[in-house]
Amino acid sequence: QVKLVESGGGLVQAGGSxxxxxxxxxxxxxxxxxxxxxxxxxKEREFVSAISGRSGSTYYADSVEGRFTISRDNAKKTVYLQxxxxxxxxxxTYYCAANLWSISRASRDYEDWGQGTQVTVSS
Numbered sequence: 001q002v003k004l005v006e007s008g009g010g011l012v013q014a015g016g017s018x019x020x021x022x023x024x025x026x027x028x029x030x031x032x033x034x035x036x037x038x039x040x041x042x043k044e045r046e047f048v049s050a051i052s053g054r055s056g057s058t059y060y061a062d063s064v065e066g067r068f069t070i071s072r073d074n075a076k077k078t079v080y081l082q083x084x085x086x087x088x089x090x091x092x093t094y095y096c097a098a099n100l101w102s103i104s105r106a107s108r109d110y111e112d113w114g115q116g117t118q119v120t121v122s123s
Contacts (some may be wrong), residue, residue, distance in 0.1 A: 001111040002026050004096045009117030012086055016121070020081040022096030022114060030054055033103040034072060035110055038092035038119075045107055048094070049081060052103040058065040059105055064090075086121045093118050 008020040026032055050059045056071050060091035069082040072087040076078070079096060094117050097110035 002065060002098055003099075004112060004114035006094065006096045006114045006117040009019045009119045011120045011122065013122050014086060014088055014121055016086050017018065017082070017084045018086065020083065020094055020096075020117060020119075022079045022081075023075045024078060024079070024096075024098060026098060029077040030074040031100060033099040033101070033108075035097045035099065035104070036070065036079075036081045037095045037097060037107055037110075038090075039095070039116075040092040042091075045095070047105045047107065048104050050099075051079065057103055059103060061104060061105075083119070085118075088123045091119060091121050103122060 003025040005023045031053050036048040038048050039045040044110050047061050051070045051072050055062050067085045072079040096114040098112040099110045
């Protein structure tokens, strides 16, 4: 059974940085593509970033391109999201997700999800 646990969220001023982590209890972690999604109050869940299992290919939403960086440490079974130059519109609950098949921007392609970590950016 896959378990994903996010951490690293918090309150930060605009322009600041946060690093989110997602620890995965997955036997073959390197086989999974991992994604980050976010959901703000009253809005639908949206794609943020994803990274493939072995090659390390990455995708980013246009809204975070150049500010956020996704990475993974397969030995530690952890995926990270470094968020720089944060904006108030980045405020949301951030979710980590795992996809056994391939890297994707679509939430429906991810089989397993964490509980989320709150990120609040003040202006």
